[in-house]
Amino acid sequence: MFLGENGVLQPATGLPFTHILKPAGTSGFESLPLVEWIGLALARGSGLEVPDNALVAMPDGLPPALLVERFDIRTGPQDTLMLAMEDMCSVLDLEPKDKYTGTIERVARAIRPLSTAPEDDLRLLLQRALFAWLIADGEMHLKNMAILKIAYPGEQAFRSVRVAPVYDTLTTRVFPRLEHDRMALKLNGKDERLRRSDFVAVATLAGLRAGDANEAIDQLLQALKGAIEGLVFPAQCLYGPHAEAAVAKVFELCRGRVESFD
Template identity: 30%
Template sequence: MKLEVFIGTHEVGHLHYDDATHLYSFRYSPDWINTPGRSPLSPHLGFEQVQPSLLHSATVKAFFDNLLPEGRALDEAAAVCNVSKSSLLGLLAGMGMETAGALRIGIDLLTPQAEQNIMRQLPHEELSQRIRDRASIPFSVWDQRVRLSIAGYQDKIAVFDSDDGMWSLVDGPKLASTHIIKPEPMHEAMAGLTSNEFFCMKLAASVGLPVAEVSLHHVPEPVLAIRRFDRLRLKDEVRRLPVIDGCQLLNLPPAFKYERPYGDSRDVANIRDGSTFAGLFAALSAAKFPAAEKAALLRWAIFQIIIGNTDAHAKNLTFFTGERWLMLAPAYDLVSTVIYPKLEHSYAMAIGDAFNAENLDAAEWAEFCAATELAPAFVTKEIRALAERAKHSADKTAREVINAGADPAVVEAIVGQTLKESSRLLEMSKNISYMFKHR
């Protein structure tokens, strides 16, 4: 089995699976390697031609597995594609034309049919009906096929936002989605998530974090529209920009997006083989401007603590590759999980050894500094700056998003969390340098 991998109209290489050895491999096209300015897909899939092996196979599988959806969305995609959900190439053959980043994956991508650019409008009435029908019709399936392959558990659909404000479903090498649309989750335990994310994203922007542009719509059900930062809208096409997520940066499979990939029960809580801040900061040493990227990642980490986002895992981080090698992309999926009492509230990645807010103190921030090789004075300065900005901006941002249609109760709960945690961070920041010296 072999799939073609393209960026735009350029063939990058081929993804192979050998059913005799059960090994995966990826081979770059000679034209891709030999054209000046072209980059490998990730730091772990370099241009050197390696022989099929268990190590290469694991690296290839981890990279492409991270392009797939997760949970129920993966189950539904497998059913529609009529393949096992463990069939990586089978899934990508059916849904790899619209992935995160620049890649288009499939079979015979240079045929006249595959090169057609197709657009069909998605009226709000149809979207509203499909939101109501999610219990019986998978939300990722439109026109009898899976429309996108993007990681995550939430229901979402990728659309093209035209100049007249209409949303459309699109296909083709020169057409691509420009926005991700998320409705409210079906599970009542996460009610108000669209308002939650809308507020957290707007608050992040107000304190100076680069974030994806978001807007809240009612069709009449609330939906959050997120402008894709991995798309560049040009006059006659949409260019796809190459990116990788945190797991791809660390060469880890999607199940290892959490630091404790086996959970936090007594017998496995000490196994921390998944994604870590130490690993992410170390990987950014290969960036073109490592100091700037590490500063951006630090601010991202601090902001998760402020809003109470305990699900801030490695797949919620994206990095531009290509010409902007390992540049942190704008933030997305910013939500306050602690306002939902039925959710797990352990940090996806620890600060020091603290996996929850109760155990986070100056000593754990000092351990974080040691693990990430960041200067305690610098970490202290960034904590104070973000906490002060968040306290100053929370109420104003709340009024703005409520006026834009956000749920007041949800927003007020996050404001309370933000003010409380900002004050707590300001207090503990006074002792980080001292604890670092005496650890």
């Protein structure tokens, strides 16, 4: 989609592709945009970088859709930066169909030599994986993680290569047939019943100190608690009983995992 300066949203046909519009699904997935909006809001509240986004009304009485601004393009005609986003399937030289293969450890090993700030990015990966576990996000696969490369005019190499902002994050367990959804990628050999020791083990294997790993974990836990309790969204977004039930389940799952994490 293209969002003009006048606030009009229209298909990006012959216009810059600035935003992604994600409409609601059917058969129990009517509240998908709302649940993803909550996931992005909780990620931002937890201190993670996320793209700008909003819930937007749809015609004909349809549920709200999620509008997400692209972060891998220039900000305007005067912006001369060169940007390239590469998802982790590509980084690991895997086919898209293999997006559920691999482990968080393998992702960490790939990030360390590529990143221009490896310690910061490994800490970020730790927090991103922990966040996915705490909100019961079973879709943090290799296509939903990426690195963002930035080059400046006249330069022959990327000056910045960093883990990209969080995108496509949501509580998958609230949807039909996903009630027992697990982590998309294994961590310390596990995709369920994860504990603090599992995250610390992976972090130290990636080269972080245990003390720094625990600090990053505590920081995200505390921030996520505040984000859960402080989240406010327009009541009109609760489109019907499906949405109300989904939102209640999201908060039940998130609070339960945060409170029981040890």
